[in-house]
Amino acid sequence: MHPDDEAVLMSEVLRDPVVLLVDGPRWKSAAPPTTRNVASVGYHCIIWSPEDLPKLPAEFIPSCNDWYCRAEHATIQFIRCVITGTVITQGRFAIATDQASEKTAANVERRYNLLRRWIKKTCVNSVVRWRNPGIPEAPAGPNRSANPSSPDRSLWVGPSAMNWLTADATRRIKISPETLVEGFTSQRSI
Numbered sequence: 001m002h003p004d005d006e007a008v009l010m011s012e013v014l015r016d017p018v019v020l021l022v023d024g025p026r027w028k029s030a031a032p033p034t035t036r037n038v039a040s041v042g043y044h045c046i047i048w049s050p051e052d053l054p055k056l057p058a059e060f061i062p063s064c065n066d067w068y069c070r071a072e073h074a075t076i077q078f079i080r081c082v083i084t085g086t087v088i089t090q091g092r093f094a095i096a097t098d099q100a101s102e103k104t105a106a107n108v109e110r111r112y113n114l115l116r117r118w119i120k121k122t123c124v125n126s127v128v129r130w131r132n133p134g135i136p137e138a139p140a141g142p143n144r145s146a147n148p149s150s151p152d153r154s155l156w157v158g159p160s161a162m163n164w165l166t167a168d169a170t171r172r173i174k175i176s177p178e179t180l181v182e183g184f185t186s187q188r189s190i
Helices: 003-013 102-122 159-166
Strands: 020-023 044-048 058-061 066-069 076-079 087-089 092-094 129-131 172-174 182-184
Touching: 003 102, 003 159, 076 102, 087 159, 159 172
Parallel strands: 087 172
Antiparallel strands: 020 044, 044 076, 058 066, 076 092, 129 182, 172 182
16 A cells, blocks of 8 residues: 555544554553554554553563563554655555454454455455566466466555556565565556
């Protein structure tokens, strides 16, 4: 997702008045600073409701003088996209409710499903193909994958991200800026 897509998506999440955002899994005090403004959180955002878990448990890590969140079971982890030059990194959501109470798990999963429904309604998939520019392009063979790949059905691209990617043929999507493998779309904006 492009930052504009993220802002629209997060406004949907924040319709729930009890949802708070936390900047990252690490913070400088026992209780994390919270916000309802997505622009106030960085790359790693935690989506949390005090109704599910009144306090986010954290463990103090002396070597870095930080507190580390120990409540993955009661939150949604949101890794945000980053645009650097002609590369956009893909954002991701994750939950791990296996250790949560039944009520907490149901609430977190409800929020996560809201995100999934919004993404499937608003975004498109099967538009990005992956390629490794470090190896020759070739069709799939009996012992190797195609380079470039078939369109990726599991990667959903938001409307602003799609416009950004198709506006310039040199723009790419990556899992992280350092990775060699890159995604591209052959669609062009009109």
